[in-house]
Amino acid sequence: RLGRYINRSVFLATQILPSVDNQHRKDFGPTVSPERLLLGPGPSNADPAVLKALSQPPIGHLDPFYVDLMSEVQELLRYAWQTSNRLTLPMSGTGSAAMEATLANVVEPEDTVLVAIKGYFGHRLADMAGRYKANVETIHKEWGNAFSLQEIEDALKKHTPAVLAIVHAETSTGVCQPMDGIGDLCRKYNCLLLVDTVTSLGGVPLYLDEWKIDLAYSCSQKGLSCPPGLGPFSMNERAENKMSNRKDKVPNWYLDVSLLNKYWGSDRVYHHTAPVNMNFGIREALRLLAEEGLEVSWGRHRTNAKSLWNSLENIGLELHVKEELRLPTLTTVKIPEGLDGKAFTKHLLNNFGVEIGGGLGDLAGKVWRIGLMGYNSTSENVDKIINIFETELP
Ligand code: PLP
Numbered sequence: 001r002l003g004r005y006i007n008r009s010v011f012l013a014t015q016i017l018p019s020v021d022n023q024h025r026k027d028f029g030p031t032v033s034p035e036r037l038l039l040g041p042g043p044s045n046a047d048p049a050v051l052k053a054l055s056q057p058p059i060g061h062l063d064p065f066y067v068d069l070m071s072e073v074q075e076l077l078r079y080a081w082q083t084s085n086r087l088t089l090p091m092s093g094t095g096s097a098a099m100e101a102t103l104a105n106v107v108e109p110e111d112t113v114l115v116a117i118k119g120y121f122g123h124r125l126a127d128m129a130g131r132y133k134a135n136v137e138t139i140h141k142e143w144g145n146a147f148s149l150q151e152i153e154d155a156l157k158k159h160t161p162a163v164l165a166i167v168h169a170e171t172s173t174g175v176c177q178p179m180d181g182i183g184d185l186c187r188k189y190n191c192l193l194l195v196d197t198v199t200s201l202g203g204v205p206l207y208l209d210e211w212k213i214d215l216a217y218s219c220s221q222k223g224l225s226c227p228p229g230l231g232p233f234s235m236n237e238r239a240e241n242k243m244s245n246r247k248d249k250v251p252n253w254y255l256d257v258s259l260l261n262k263y264w265g266s267d268r269v270y271h272h273t274a275p276v277n278m279n280f281g282i283r284e285a286l287r288l289l290a291e292e293g294l295e296v297s298w299g300r301h302r303t304n305a306k307s308l309w310n311s312l313e314n315i316g317l318e319l320h321v322k323e324e325l326r327l328p329t330l331t332t333v334k335i336p337e338g339l340d341g342k343a344f345t346k347h348l349l350n351n352f353g354v355e356i357g358g359g360l361g362d363l364a365g366k367v368w369r370i371g372l373m374g375y376n377s378t379s380e381n382v383d384k385i386i387n388i389f390e391t392e393l394p
Pocket of ligand 1: 041042094
């Protein structure tokens with residue numbers, strides 16, 4: 001046997017192979033991440049306990065220990081979202097993968113999908129729905145405002161959609177859409193309610209079942225203080241029924257919940273190799289959230305955001321969104337006239353290691369975006385960013 005191995009090695013060593021091109025073989029040294037305080041639109045800093053969990057040695061994705069851990073992740077996600085939905089799981093991918101999963105699973109060609117757009121991520125929803133061959137209808141609100149119940153009802157009456165899609169926490173504007181009554185309207189007009197909770201999960205009150213939300217998605221890297229890489233997803237029985245009654249297969253193999261549920265449900269059949277370590281990380285993040293308690297976490301985010309808002313106004317800056325619609329996790333601040341906003345954010349990153357965001361889309365060049373999310377929502381971080389603004393703004 002050993003002889004066979006030696007013969008094979010000799011054969012490989014003497015085989016004539018094309019010479020290896022070494023032009024891309026660079027010696028970059030080990031990977032080292034610089035120290036940053038991430039006070040932008042996300043990702044936020046990961047909790048050190050989450051990083052520790054992430055760095056555990058991987059195990060098999062069908063290992064009984066891992067299978068139990070999957071159920072724990074699902075259960076803790078149900079708590080974070082306040083839902084009893086059976087189909088609640090983290091998609092392998094970022095928030096956009098989970099966004100795509102909500103649409104891919106329930107939208108059939110020619111279904112009308114009504115998207116209520118009041119910022120950048122509403123446009124992304126409309127773009128994706130079109131790719132699944134929906135008849136996409138949109139209603140618009142200026143970037144910095146939210147929809148009224150009347151506006152939503154008028155649009156539902158006019159378009160009679162199969163799905164209404166709306167962003168709860170618009171990261172591009174810093175607006176929190178009031179959700180009261182939208183779910184009831186969707187039941188009245190017989191459509192599914194699909195909600196983006198990427199910047200609200202963990203940091204802002206959110207009640208999937210009570211608000212009659214049929215489909216929701218989120219991300220790992222904001223209010224949960226885990227690195228980017230997983231996209232929590234949830235669908236209720238109404239959405240499941242629409243998925244089960246579709247004429248054709250879900251037009252996306254990777255995100256097909258009926259297939260994924262064979263792995264995440266009781267069968268535990270292989271679908272794709274789960275990002276095991278990411279799930280170690282999100283389990284720890286969700287465990288920490290449950291340990292703190294949702295009401296306490298939501299209260300902490302609100303208290304720190306309010307303190308940020310007061311301090312920013314005290315130093316003469318203006319906020320973009322009126323107080324009753326402001327998101328505790330993300331604040332948009334108007335860039336003072338004549339100031340180069342981009343140069344200022346670059347200055348903060350280069351000289352203080354602090355990241356804040358610039359404006360997106362309609363608000364590009366007009367606002368800064370300051371995030372206080374999850375692990376980063378602390379009074380120390382509020383003091384830090386305010387001190388920097390005070391000393392560095394001209
Ligand atoms: N929806 C909202 C409201 C977001 O803020 C983001 C990202 O910031 C996304 C969707 C997309 O998530 P990801 O960038 O994780 O794919």
